[in-house]
Amino acid sequence: MNHVMTVKELCLWYGSTQALKDINIEIEERSITALIGPSGCGKSTFLKSLNRMNDLINGVRITGEVCYRNQNIFDKDVDVNELRRSIGMVFQKPNPFPMSIYDNIAYGPRTHGIKNKAKLDDIVEHSLRGAAIWEEVKDRLKKSALGLSGGQQQRLCIARALAVEPDVLLMDEPTSALDPISTSKIEELAMELKNKYTIIIVTHNMQQAVRISDNTAFFLLGDLIEYGNTEKMFEQPKDKRTEDYITGRFG
Amino acid sequence: MKNRKRLMENAIHGIFLILGLITVGCVLLITVYLVISGIPAIRKIGILNFLFGRKWASTAVEPQYGIFPFILTSIYGTAGAIVAGVPIGFMTAVYLAKIAPLKVKIVIEAAVSLLAGIPSVVYGLVGMMVLVPGIRIVFHIPDGASLLAAIIVLAIMILPSIIKVSLTALEAVPREYEDASLALGATPVETYFRVSVPAAKSGIAAAVVLGVGRAIGEAMAIMMVAGNAPNMPKVFQSVRFLTTAVASEMSYAADGSLQKQALFSIALVLFLFIMLINAVLNFFLKHSKE
Numbered sequence: 001m002n003h004v005m006t007v008k009e010l011c012l013w014y015g016s017t018q019a020l021k022d023i024n025i026e027i028e029e030r031s032i033t034a035l036i037g038p039s040g041c042g043k044s045t046f047l048k049s050l051n052r053m054n055d056l057i058n059g060v061r062i063t064g065e066v067c068y069r070n071q072n073i074f075d076k077d078v079d080v081n082e083l084r085r086s087i088g089m090v091f092q093k094p095n096p097f098p099m100s101i102y103d104n105i106a107y108g109p110r111t112h113g114i115k116n117k118a119k120l121d122d123i124v125e126h127s128l129r130g131a132a133i134w135e136e137v138k139d140r141l142k143k144s145a146l147g148l149s150g151g152q153q154q155r156l157c158i159a160r161a162l163a164v165e166p167d168v169l170l171m172d173e174p175t176s177a178l179d180p181i182s183t184s185k186i187e188e189l190a191m192e193l194k195n196k197y198t199i200i201i202v203t204h205n206m207q208q209a210v211r212i213s214d215n216t217a218f219f220l221l222g223d224l225i226e227y228g229n230t231e232k233m234f235e236q237p238k239d240k241r242t243e244d245y246i247t248g249r250f251g
Numbered sequence: 252m253k254n255r256k257r258l259m260e261n262a263i264h265g266i267f268l269i270l271g272l273i274t275v276g277c278v279l280l281i282t283v284y285l286v287i288s289g290i291p292a293i294r295k296i297g298i299l300n301f302l303f304g305r306k307w308a309s310t311a312v313e314p315q316y317g318i319f320p321f322i323l324t325s326i327y328g329t330a331g332a333i334v335a336g337v338p339i340g341f342m343t344a345v346y347l348a349k350i351a352p353l354k355v356k357i358v359i360e361a362a363v364s365l366l367a368g369i370p371s372v373v374y375g376l377v378g379m380m381v382l383v384p385g386i387r388i389v390f391h392i393p394d395g396a397s398l399l400a401a402i403i404v405l406a407i408m409i410l411p412s413i414i415k416v417s418l419t420a421l422e423a424v425p426r427e428y429e430d431a432s433l434a435l436g437a438t439p440v441e442t443y444f445r446v447s448v449p450a451a452k453s454g455i456a457a458a459v460v461l462g463v464g465r466a467i468g469e470a471m472a473i474m475m476v477a478g479n480a481p482n483m484p485k486v487f488q489s490v491r492f493l494t495t496a497v498a499s500e501m502s503y504a505a506d507g508s509l510q511k512q513a514l515f516s517i518a519l520v521l522f523l524f525i526m527l528i529n530a531v532l533n534f535f536l537k538h539s540k541e
Contacts, residue, residue: 051434053430053433053434056430056433081436081437081438082436083436084433084434084435084436085435085436088434088435089434091427091430091431091434093427095425095427095428095430095431096431097428097431097432097446097450098428098449098450099449107432107435107437107445107446108435108436108437111432111435111436111437111441111445112436157431160431160435161434161435164435164436
Protein backbone atom coordinates (compact mmCIF):
# COMPACT_ATOMS: atom_id res chain seq x y z
CA MET A 1 0.00 0.00 0.00
CA ASN A 2 1.15 3.47 -0.86
CA HIS A 3 1.03 6.19 1.72
CA VAL A 4 -0.49 9.42 0.43
CA MET A 5 0.07 11.38 3.61
CA THR A 6 2.61 10.89 6.34
CA VAL A 7 2.27 12.89 9.52
CA LYS A 8 5.32 13.18 11.78
CA GLU A 9 5.35 14.60 15.28
CA LEU A 10 2.54 17.02 14.60
CA CYS A 11 1.76 19.36 17.48
CA LEU A 12 -0.75 22.20 17.41
CA TRP A 13 -1.51 24.96 19.89
CA TYR A 14 -4.44 27.35 20.06
CA GLY A 15 -2.75 30.18 21.93
CA SER A 16 -1.31 28.40 24.97
CA THR A 17 -3.62 25.36 24.82
CA GLN A 18 -2.15 22.33 23.12
CA ALA A 19 -4.80 20.70 20.93
CA LEU A 20 -2.65 18.06 19.21
CA LYS A 21 0.21 16.23 20.87
CA ASP A 22 2.88 14.58 18.82
CA ILE A 23 0.68 12.89 16.21
CA ASN A 24 2.28 10.28 13.93
CA ILE A 25 0.15 8.63 11.29
CA GLU A 26 0.33 7.30 7.75
CA ILE A 27 -2.68 7.48 5.45
CA GLU A 28 -3.13 4.70 2.90
CA GLU A 29 -3.99 5.58 -0.66
CA ARG A 30 -7.51 4.82 -1.93
CA SER A 31 -8.87 3.86 1.44
CA ILE A 32 -11.18 5.37 3.99
CA THR A 33 -9.56 6.43 7.22
CA ALA A 34 -11.95 7.26 10.07
CA LEU A 35 -10.97 9.61 12.87
CA ILE A 36 -12.98 8.92 16.01
CA GLY A 37 -12.99 10.16 19.59
CA PRO A 38 -15.07 12.21 22.01
CA SER A 39 -15.83 15.89 21.38
CA GLY A 40 -12.84 18.15 21.80
CA CYS A 41 -10.33 15.34 21.30
CA GLY A 42 -8.63 17.08 18.40
CA LYS A 43 -9.88 14.97 15.49
CA SER A 44 -11.40 17.91 13.59
CA THR A 45 -8.37 20.06 14.34
CA PHE A 46 -6.17 17.30 12.98
CA LEU A 47 -8.28 17.02 9.84
CA LYS A 48 -8.10 20.76 9.21
CA SER A 49 -4.32 20.67 9.56
CA LEU A 50 -4.11 18.38 6.56
CA ASN A 51 -5.21 21.06 4.07
CA ARG A 52 -3.97 23.95 6.20
CA MET A 53 -7.43 25.34 6.93
CA ASN A 54 -6.12 25.99 10.44
CA ASP A 55 -3.94 28.74 8.93
CA LEU A 56 -7.07 30.89 8.89
CA ILE A 57 -7.52 30.82 12.66
CA ASN A 58 -5.77 33.44 14.74
CA GLY A 59 -3.26 32.25 17.29
CA VAL A 60 -2.64 28.77 15.86
CA ARG A 61 0.91 27.45 16.05
CA ILE A 62 1.99 24.19 14.45
CA THR A 63 5.17 22.13 14.72
CA GLY A 64 6.07 18.85 13.05
CA GLU A 65 5.52 17.67 9.51
CA VAL A 66 2.65 16.69 7.28
CA CYS A 67 4.01 15.16 4.09
CA TYR A 68 1.65 14.93 1.17
CA ARG A 69 3.14 13.03 -1.77
CA ASN A 70 6.58 13.48 -0.21
CA GLN A 71 6.32 17.22 0.22
CA ASN A 72 5.97 18.85 3.64
CA ILE A 73 2.84 20.98 3.29
CA PHE A 74 4.19 23.54 5.78
CA ASP A 75 7.22 24.30 3.58
CA LYS A 76 7.49 27.91 2.52
CA ASP A 77 7.40 27.16 -1.20
CA VAL A 78 4.14 25.18 -1.03
CA ASP A 79 1.29 26.88 -2.89
CA VAL A 80 -1.47 26.59 -0.31
CA ASN A 81 -4.22 27.16 -2.91
CA GLU A 82 -2.84 24.35 -5.06
CA LEU A 83 -2.61 22.17 -1.94
CA ARG A 84 -6.26 22.80 -1.10
CA ARG A 85 -7.22 21.99 -4.67
CA SER A 86 -5.56 18.58 -4.32
CA ILE A 87 -6.90 17.99 -0.82
CA GLY A 88 -10.61 18.77 -0.96
CA MET A 89 -12.87 19.24 2.01
CA VAL A 90 -16.49 18.58 2.92
CA PHE A 91 -17.78 20.36 5.99
CA GLN A 92 -19.99 19.35 8.89
CA LYS A 93 -22.85 21.63 7.90
CA PRO A 94 -23.77 21.51 4.21
CA ASN A 95 -22.55 24.87 2.89
CA PRO A 96 -23.48 25.34 -0.76
CA PHE A 97 -22.91 28.88 -2.04
CA PRO A 98 -26.05 30.98 -2.47
CA MET A 99 -25.88 30.46 -6.25
CA SER A 100 -27.35 28.05 -8.76
CA ILE A 101 -26.48 24.37 -8.59
CA TYR A 102 -24.48 24.72 -11.79
CA ASP A 103 -22.48 27.69 -10.52
CA ASN A 104 -21.74 25.90 -7.26
CA ILE A 105 -20.04 23.07 -9.11
CA ALA A 106 -18.41 25.32 -11.70
CA TYR A 107 -17.00 27.63 -9.01
CA GLY A 108 -13.86 25.60 -8.38
CA PRO A 109 -12.96 24.89 -12.03
CA ARG A 110 -13.61 28.54 -12.92
CA THR A 111 -11.33 29.62 -10.09
CA HIS A 112 -8.62 27.46 -11.58
CA GLY A 113 -9.01 29.07 -14.99
CA ILE A 114 -11.45 26.90 -16.94
CA LYS A 115 -13.74 29.16 -18.97
CA ASN A 116 -14.83 26.96 -21.85
CA LYS A 117 -18.59 26.44 -21.56
CA ALA A 118 -18.65 22.93 -23.02
CA LYS A 119 -15.84 21.83 -20.75
CA LEU A 120 -17.58 23.30 -17.70
CA ASP A 121 -20.83 21.57 -18.66
CA ASP A 122 -18.88 18.36 -18.83
CA ILE A 123 -17.25 18.83 -15.44
CA VAL A 124 -20.57 19.75 -13.82
CA GLU A 125 -22.31 16.64 -15.11
CA HIS A 126 -19.37 14.40 -14.31
CA SER A 127 -19.02 15.75 -10.76
CA LEU A 128 -22.74 15.53 -10.02
CA ARG A 129 -22.79 11.96 -11.31
CA GLY A 130 -19.73 11.22 -9.19
CA ALA A 131 -21.60 12.40 -6.12
CA ALA A 132 -24.72 10.40 -7.06
CA ILE A 133 -26.97 13.44 -7.30
CA TRP A 134 -27.12 14.03 -11.07
CA GLU A 135 -30.48 12.31 -11.59
CA GLU A 136 -32.08 14.42 -8.85
CA VAL A 137 -30.88 17.82 -10.07
CA LYS A 138 -30.25 17.53 -13.81
CA ASP A 139 -33.49 19.39 -14.64
CA ARG A 140 -32.87 22.24 -12.23
CA LEU A 141 -29.21 23.10 -12.65
CA LYS A 142 -30.02 26.80 -12.94
CA LYS A 143 -32.06 26.83 -9.73
CA SER A 144 -30.62 27.94 -6.40
CA ALA A 145 -28.71 25.29 -4.50
CA LEU A 146 -30.30 26.51 -1.28
CA GLY A 147 -33.60 24.96 -2.42
CA LEU A 148 -32.22 21.43 -2.06
CA SER A 149 -32.75 19.23 1.02
CA GLY A 150 -29.94 18.93 3.57
CA GLY A 151 -28.82 15.55 2.27
CA GLN A 152 -28.86 16.77 -1.33
CA GLN A 153 -26.94 19.88 -0.33
CA GLN A 154 -24.26 17.74 1.27
CA ARG A 155 -23.92 15.56 -1.86
CA LEU A 156 -23.77 18.78 -3.87
CA CYS A 157 -20.90 19.92 -1.66
CA ILE A 158 -19.15 16.62 -2.32
CA ALA A 159 -19.72 17.12 -6.06
CA ARG A 160 -18.32 20.64 -5.74
CA ALA A 161 -15.21 19.24 -4.07
CA LEU A 162 -14.85 16.58 -6.80
CA ALA A 163 -15.08 19.20 -9.56
CA VAL A 164 -11.52 20.40 -8.95
CA GLU A 165 -10.22 16.83 -9.32
CA PRO A 166 -8.79 16.36 -5.85
CA ASP A 167 -6.59 13.50 -4.79
CA VAL A 168 -7.62 13.37 -1.14
CA LEU A 169 -11.04 14.18 0.29
CA LEU A 170 -11.35 15.34 3.89
CA MET A 171 -14.80 14.97 5.43
CA ASP A 172 -15.58 16.65 8.73
CA GLU A 173 -18.57 14.82 10.24
CA PRO A 174 -20.39 15.07 6.90
CA THR A 175 -23.51 13.28 8.09
CA SER A 176 -23.99 14.74 11.57
CA ALA A 177 -26.59 17.22 10.34
CA LEU A 178 -28.46 14.68 8.18
CA ASP A 179 -31.31 12.21 8.56
CA PRO A 180 -30.61 8.42 8.45
CA ILE A 181 -31.56 7.97 4.78
CA SER A 182 -29.35 10.82 3.61
CA THR A 183 -26.63 9.48 5.89
CA SER A 184 -26.68 6.06 4.28
CA LYS A 185 -26.55 7.65 0.83
CA ILE A 186 -23.44 9.58 1.79
CA GLU A 187 -21.89 6.46 3.27
CA GLU A 188 -22.52 4.48 0.09
CA LEU A 189 -21.07 7.34 -1.88
CA ALA A 190 -17.94 7.44 0.28
CA MET A 191 -17.37 3.72 -0.25
CA GLU A 192 -17.68 4.18 -3.99
CA LEU A 193 -15.42 7.24 -4.04
CA LYS A 194 -12.58 5.39 -2.35
CA ASN A 195 -11.91 3.57 -5.61
CA LYS A 196 -10.63 6.86 -6.98
CA TYR A 197 -9.84 9.03 -4.00
CA THR A 198 -8.27 8.79 -0.59
CA ILE A 199 -10.84 9.68 2.05
CA ILE A 200 -10.27 10.82 5.61
CA ILE A 201 -13.47 11.18 7.58
CA VAL A 202 -14.13 12.52 11.05
CA THR A 203 -17.12 10.85 12.63
CA HIS A 204 -18.94 10.84 15.93
CA ASN A 205 -20.70 7.70 14.96
CA MET A 206 -18.74 4.54 15.68
CA GLN A 207 -21.09 2.35 13.65
CA GLN A 208 -20.32 4.60 10.73
CA ALA A 209 -16.60 4.06 11.20
CA VAL A 210 -17.14 0.29 11.31
CA ARG A 211 -19.41 0.35 8.25
CA ILE A 212 -17.26 2.34 5.91
CA SER A 213 -13.65 2.70 7.02
CA ASP A 214 -10.61 0.60 6.34
CA ASN A 215 -8.49 2.13 9.07
CA THR A 216 -9.46 3.94 12.21
CA ALA A 217 -7.59 6.41 14.38
CA PHE A 218 -8.79 7.00 17.93
CA PHE A 219 -8.04 10.42 19.41
CA LEU A 220 -8.34 11.40 23.05
CA LEU A 221 -7.48 14.82 24.51
CA GLY A 222 -5.11 15.66 21.67
CA ASP A 223 -3.30 12.31 21.70
CA LEU A 224 -3.54 9.66 19.03
CA ILE A 225 -4.25 6.62 21.23
CA GLU A 226 -4.56 3.88 18.67
CA TYR A 227 -4.43 3.58 14.91
CA GLY A 228 -4.91 0.55 12.70
CA ASN A 229 -7.19 -1.70 10.75
CA THR A 230 -10.81 -0.90 11.64
CA GLU A 231 -12.03 -4.47 12.01
CA LYS A 232 -9.12 -5.43 14.22
CA MET A 233 -9.46 -2.35 16.34
CA PHE A 234 -13.13 -2.82 17.00
CA GLU A 235 -12.71 -6.55 17.70
CA GLN A 236 -9.56 -6.39 19.76
CA PRO A 237 -8.56 -2.90 20.82
CA LYS A 238 -4.99 -2.80 22.07
CA ASP A 239 -5.48 0.09 24.44
CA LYS A 240 -7.82 0.04 27.44
CA ARG A 241 -9.01 3.58 26.64
CA THR A 242 -9.95 2.59 23.11
CA GLU A 243 -11.91 -0.31 24.44
CA ASP A 244 -13.73 1.90 26.94
CA TYR A 245 -14.65 4.34 24.21
CA ILE A 246 -15.83 1.89 21.57
CA THR A 247 -17.85 -0.09 24.09
CA GLY A 248 -19.59 3.13 25.05
CA ARG A 249 -18.18 3.55 28.54
CA PHE A 250 -17.50 7.25 27.92
CA GLY A 251 -17.72 9.92 25.22
CA MET B 252 -55.14 43.69 41.98
CA LYS B 253 -55.44 41.85 38.71
CA ASN B 254 -57.61 44.61 37.26
CA ARG B 255 -55.14 47.27 38.25
CA LYS B 256 -52.35 45.37 36.55
CA ARG B 257 -54.36 45.07 33.39
CA LEU B 258 -55.24 48.75 33.50
CA MET B 259 -51.55 49.59 33.81
CA GLU B 260 -50.73 47.34 30.83
CA ASN B 261 -53.38 48.97 28.71
CA ALA B 262 -52.28 52.47 29.70
CA ILE B 263 -48.68 51.73 28.72
CA HIS B 264 -49.77 50.20 25.42
CA GLY B 265 -51.76 53.37 24.79
CA ILE B 266 -48.79 55.62 25.54
CA PHE B 267 -46.55 53.70 23.13
CA LEU B 268 -49.23 53.86 20.47
CA ILE B 269 -49.48 57.63 20.84
CA LEU B 270 -45.71 58.01 20.64
CA GLY B 271 -45.69 55.95 17.47
CA LEU B 272 -48.51 57.97 16.01
CA ILE B 273 -46.58 61.21 16.54
CA THR B 274 -44.01 60.09 13.96
CA VAL B 275 -46.62 58.94 11.52
CA GLY B 276 -48.53 62.18 12.12
CA CYS B 277 -45.47 64.26 11.26
CA VAL B 278 -44.96 62.44 7.99
CA LEU B 279 -48.64 62.78 7.10
CA LEU B 280 -48.66 66.46 8.02
CA ILE B 281 -45.62 67.19 5.87
CA THR B 282 -47.01 65.22 2.95
CA VAL B 283 -50.40 66.90 3.05
CA TYR B 284 -48.89 70.33 3.53
CA LEU B 285 -46.49 69.87 0.62
CA VAL B 286 -49.18 68.58 -1.71
CA ILE B 287 -51.60 71.39 -0.83
CA SER B 288 -49.03 74.14 -1.14
CA GLY B 289 -47.21 72.59 -4.10
CA ILE B 290 -50.15 71.99 -6.43
CA PRO B 291 -51.35 75.60 -7.10
CA ALA B 292 -48.18 76.83 -8.80
CA ILE B 293 -47.96 73.68 -10.92
CA ARG B 294 -51.55 74.25 -12.09
CA LYS B 295 -50.86 77.89 -12.91
CA ILE B 296 -47.62 77.25 -14.72
CA GLY B 297 -48.72 73.97 -16.30
CA ILE B 298 -47.08 70.70 -15.32
CA LEU B 299 -45.11 70.30 -18.55
CA ASN B 300 -43.89 73.89 -18.52
CA PHE B 301 -42.93 73.49 -14.90
CA LEU B 302 -41.13 70.14 -15.08
CA PHE B 303 -39.58 70.51 -18.52
CA GLY B 304 -39.18 74.28 -18.87
CA ARG B 305 -35.54 75.00 -19.45
CA LYS B 306 -35.46 78.48 -17.98
CA TRP B 307 -35.88 79.60 -14.40
CA ALA B 308 -36.24 83.40 -14.09
CA SER B 309 -38.47 83.92 -11.10
CA THR B 310 -37.70 87.62 -10.67
CA ALA B 311 -37.73 88.69 -14.33
CA VAL B 312 -40.35 91.12 -15.65
CA GLU B 313 -41.92 88.17 -17.42
CA PRO B 314 -41.07 85.42 -14.93
CA GLN B 315 -40.40 81.88 -16.12
CA TYR B 316 -40.60 78.86 -13.89
CA GLY B 317 -38.97 75.90 -15.60
CA ILE B 318 -37.22 73.53 -13.17
CA PHE B 319 -35.76 71.14 -15.72
CA PRO B 320 -32.23 72.48 -15.04
CA PHE B 321 -32.66 71.75 -11.31
CA ILE B 322 -34.01 68.26 -11.90
CA LEU B 323 -31.16 67.42 -14.27
CA THR B 324 -28.59 68.95 -11.92
CA SER B 325 -29.90 66.90 -8.99
CA ILE B 326 -29.81 63.73 -11.10
CA TYR B 327 -26.35 64.40 -12.55
CA GLY B 328 -24.97 65.51 -9.21
CA THR B 329 -26.30 62.45 -7.44
CA ALA B 330 -25.19 60.11 -10.21
CA GLY B 331 -21.73 61.68 -10.20
CA ALA B 332 -21.45 61.31 -6.44
CA ILE B 333 -22.50 57.67 -6.71
CA VAL B 334 -20.03 56.93 -9.51
CA ALA B 335 -17.21 58.51 -7.52
CA GLY B 336 -18.25 57.51 -4.00
CA VAL B 337 -19.53 53.95 -4.36
CA PRO B 338 -16.30 52.31 -5.58
CA ILE B 339 -14.28 54.00 -2.82
CA GLY B 340 -16.86 53.25 -0.14
CA PHE B 341 -17.42 49.70 -1.31
CA MET B 342 -13.73 48.85 -1.50
CA THR B 343 -13.23 50.37 1.95
CA ALA B 344 -16.01 48.16 3.27
CA VAL B 345 -14.45 45.04 1.72
CA TYR B 346 -11.10 45.99 3.20
CA LEU B 347 -12.58 46.59 6.66
CA ALA B 348 -14.75 43.48 6.64
CA LYS B 349 -12.22 41.00 5.32
CA ILE B 350 -8.65 42.21 5.11
CA ALA B 351 -7.83 44.91 7.66
CA PRO B 352 -6.03 43.94 10.87
CA LEU B 353 -8.18 44.64 13.94
CA LYS B 354 -6.28 47.75 15.04
CA VAL B 355 -6.42 49.36 11.61
CA LYS B 356 -10.08 48.48 11.39
CA ILE B 357 -10.86 50.22 14.68
CA VAL B 358 -9.08 53.40 13.58
CA ILE B 359 -10.74 53.53 10.15
CA GLU B 360 -14.18 52.76 11.54
CA ALA B 361 -13.82 55.58 14.06
CA ALA B 362 -12.78 57.93 11.26
CA VAL B 363 -15.79 56.88 9.18
CA SER B 364 -18.14 57.55 12.11
CA LEU B 365 -16.57 60.94 12.56
CA LEU B 366 -17.02 61.70 8.87
CA ALA B 367 -20.71 60.87 9.27
CA GLY B 368 -20.98 63.27 12.19
CA ILE B 369 -19.48 66.35 10.52
CA PRO B 370 -22.21 68.96 9.92
CA SER B 371 -22.87 69.60 6.26
CA VAL B 372 -22.10 73.30 6.62
CA VAL B 373 -18.56 72.31 7.54
CA TYR B 374 -18.27 70.22 4.37
CA GLY B 375 -19.51 73.28 2.50
CA LEU B 376 -17.04 75.56 4.20
CA VAL B 377 -14.04 73.34 3.51
CA GLY B 378 -15.27 72.84 -0.05
CA MET B 379 -15.58 76.58 -0.53
CA MET B 380 -12.16 77.38 0.87
CA VAL B 381 -10.15 74.46 -0.54
CA LEU B 382 -11.99 72.62 -3.29
CA VAL B 383 -13.42 75.56 -5.26
CA PRO B 384 -10.11 77.44 -5.56
CA GLY B 385 -8.40 74.12 -6.25
CA ILE B 386 -10.69 73.38 -9.19
CA ARG B 387 -10.22 76.92 -10.51
CA ILE B 388 -6.46 76.53 -10.52
CA VAL B 389 -6.25 72.96 -11.77
CA PHE B 390 -8.68 73.39 -14.68
CA HIS B 391 -7.91 77.04 -15.47
CA ILE B 392 -11.48 78.24 -15.28
CA PRO B 393 -12.71 81.62 -14.03
CA ASP B 394 -14.70 80.20 -11.13
CA GLY B 395 -14.31 76.84 -9.42
CA ALA B 396 -17.83 76.83 -7.96
CA SER B 397 -19.34 74.19 -10.20
CA LEU B 398 -21.16 70.91 -10.60
CA LEU B 399 -17.80 69.14 -10.26
CA ALA B 400 -17.17 70.71 -6.85
CA ALA B 401 -20.64 69.66 -5.71
CA ILE B 402 -20.11 66.10 -6.94
CA ILE B 403 -16.85 65.78 -5.05
CA VAL B 404 -18.38 67.12 -1.82
CA LEU B 405 -21.40 64.84 -2.18
CA ALA B 406 -19.21 61.83 -2.93
CA ILE B 407 -17.35 62.37 0.33
CA MET B 408 -20.56 62.98 2.26
CA ILE B 409 -22.16 59.70 1.18
CA LEU B 410 -19.06 57.62 1.99
CA PRO B 411 -20.02 56.86 5.62
CA SER B 412 -23.48 55.51 4.76
CA ILE B 413 -22.11 53.37 1.96
CA ILE B 414 -19.23 52.03 4.02
CA LYS B 415 -21.31 51.25 7.09
CA VAL B 416 -24.21 49.55 5.34
CA SER B 417 -22.01 47.47 3.01
CA LEU B 418 -19.75 46.57 5.94
CA THR B 419 -22.72 45.24 7.91
CA ALA B 420 -23.85 43.24 4.88
CA LEU B 421 -20.37 41.80 4.26
CA GLU B 422 -19.86 40.87 7.89
CA ALA B 423 -23.16 39.00 7.88
CA VAL B 424 -21.94 36.60 5.16
CA PRO B 425 -21.63 33.18 6.83
CA ARG B 426 -18.06 32.09 7.41
CA GLU B 427 -18.95 28.67 5.93
CA TYR B 428 -19.25 30.14 2.43
CA GLU B 429 -15.76 31.55 2.60
CA ASP B 430 -14.33 28.36 4.08
CA ALA B 431 -15.88 26.35 1.26
CA SER B 432 -14.31 28.63 -1.32
CA LEU B 433 -10.86 28.55 0.30
CA ALA B 434 -11.04 24.77 0.64
CA LEU B 435 -11.54 24.59 -3.14
CA GLY B 436 -8.23 26.34 -3.60
CA ALA B 437 -9.48 29.87 -4.24
CA THR B 438 -7.29 32.66 -2.88
CA PRO B 439 -8.69 34.96 -0.19
CA VAL B 440 -9.19 37.85 -2.64
CA GLU B 441 -10.98 35.59 -5.13
CA THR B 442 -13.14 34.42 -2.25
CA TYR B 443 -14.11 37.96 -1.21
CA PHE B 444 -15.11 39.03 -4.68
CA ARG B 445 -16.69 35.83 -5.96
CA VAL B 446 -18.40 34.56 -2.81
CA SER B 447 -18.65 37.20 -0.06
CA VAL B 448 -19.64 40.14 -2.24
CA PRO B 449 -22.30 38.28 -4.27
CA ALA B 450 -23.71 36.88 -1.01
CA ALA B 451 -23.97 40.43 0.35
CA LYS B 452 -25.22 42.01 -2.85
CA SER B 453 -28.67 43.10 -1.72
CA GLY B 454 -27.19 44.77 1.36
CA ILE B 455 -24.65 46.52 -0.84
CA ALA B 456 -27.43 47.63 -3.19
CA ALA B 457 -29.25 49.05 -0.18
CA ALA B 458 -26.09 50.97 0.71
CA VAL B 459 -26.00 52.51 -2.76
CA VAL B 460 -29.65 53.54 -2.61
CA LEU B 461 -29.12 55.04 0.83
CA GLY B 462 -26.23 57.03 -0.63
CA VAL B 463 -28.50 58.25 -3.43
CA GLY B 464 -31.03 59.36 -0.83
CA ARG B 465 -28.45 61.31 1.13
CA ALA B 466 -26.98 62.94 -1.97
CA ILE B 467 -30.25 64.03 -3.50
CA GLY B 468 -31.49 65.55 -0.23
CA GLU B 469 -28.35 67.51 0.64
CA ALA B 470 -28.64 71.30 0.40
CA MET B 471 -26.30 73.30 2.58
CA ALA B 472 -22.93 71.90 1.54
CA ILE B 473 -23.60 72.04 -2.18
CA MET B 474 -25.17 75.49 -2.02
CA MET B 475 -21.78 76.69 -0.83
CA VAL B 476 -19.73 75.07 -3.61
CA ALA B 477 -22.01 74.83 -6.66
CA GLY B 478 -22.30 78.54 -7.50
CA ASN B 479 -26.08 78.42 -7.47
CA ALA B 480 -26.82 79.85 -10.93
CA PRO B 481 -29.87 78.21 -12.59
CA ASN B 482 -27.95 76.87 -15.60
CA MET B 483 -28.44 73.63 -17.43
CA PRO B 484 -25.86 71.35 -15.82
CA LYS B 485 -22.34 71.09 -17.17
CA VAL B 486 -19.34 69.84 -15.25
CA PHE B 487 -17.56 73.19 -14.96
CA GLN B 488 -20.65 75.36 -14.81
CA SER B 489 -22.26 77.00 -11.82
CA VAL B 490 -25.44 75.03 -11.15
CA ARG B 491 -28.47 74.91 -8.87
CA PHE B 492 -29.99 71.74 -7.40
CA LEU B 493 -33.64 71.09 -6.45
CA THR B 494 -32.74 71.52 -2.81
CA THR B 495 -30.70 74.68 -3.25
CA ALA B 496 -33.37 76.18 -5.53
CA VAL B 497 -35.80 76.10 -2.63
CA ALA B 498 -33.30 77.21 -0.02
CA SER B 499 -31.83 80.12 -1.95
CA GLU B 500 -35.05 81.97 -2.86
CA MET B 501 -37.32 81.10 0.03
CA SER B 502 -36.04 83.90 2.24
CA TYR B 503 -36.91 86.74 -0.13
CA ALA B 504 -39.90 85.43 -2.12
CA ALA B 505 -42.99 87.46 -1.26
CA ASP B 506 -45.75 85.64 0.59
CA GLY B 507 -48.50 84.48 -1.73
CA SER B 508 -46.49 85.20 -4.85
CA LEU B 509 -46.28 82.68 -7.65
CA GLN B 510 -42.53 82.55 -7.00
CA LYS B 511 -43.06 81.31 -3.44
CA GLN B 512 -45.71 78.86 -4.56
CA ALA B 513 -43.34 77.53 -7.20
CA LEU B 514 -40.71 76.92 -4.53
CA PHE B 515 -43.19 74.71 -2.70
CA SER B 516 -43.81 72.88 -5.94
CA ILE B 517 -40.06 72.23 -6.25
CA ALA B 518 -40.09 70.87 -2.71
CA LEU B 519 -42.96 68.59 -3.72
CA VAL B 520 -40.98 67.25 -6.68
CA LEU B 521 -37.99 66.63 -4.41
CA PHE B 522 -40.25 64.90 -1.91
CA LEU B 523 -41.54 62.57 -4.61
CA PHE B 524 -37.99 61.73 -5.64
CA ILE B 525 -37.14 60.82 -2.07
CA MET B 526 -40.30 58.75 -1.63
CA LEU B 527 -39.30 56.80 -4.71
CA ILE B 528 -35.80 56.20 -3.39
CA ASN B 529 -37.17 55.07 -0.04
CA ALA B 530 -39.44 52.60 -1.76
CA VAL B 531 -36.48 51.17 -3.64
CA LEU B 532 -34.44 51.03 -0.43
CA ASN B 533 -37.19 49.16 1.40
CA PHE B 534 -37.39 46.73 -1.44
CA PHE B 535 -33.67 45.93 -1.19
CA LEU B 536 -33.68 45.72 2.60
CA LYS B 537 -36.60 43.33 2.56
CA HIS B 538 -34.88 41.32 -0.13
CA SER B 539 -31.65 41.10 1.85
CA LYS B 540 -33.47 39.76 4.92
CA GLU B 541 -34.86 36.87 2.90
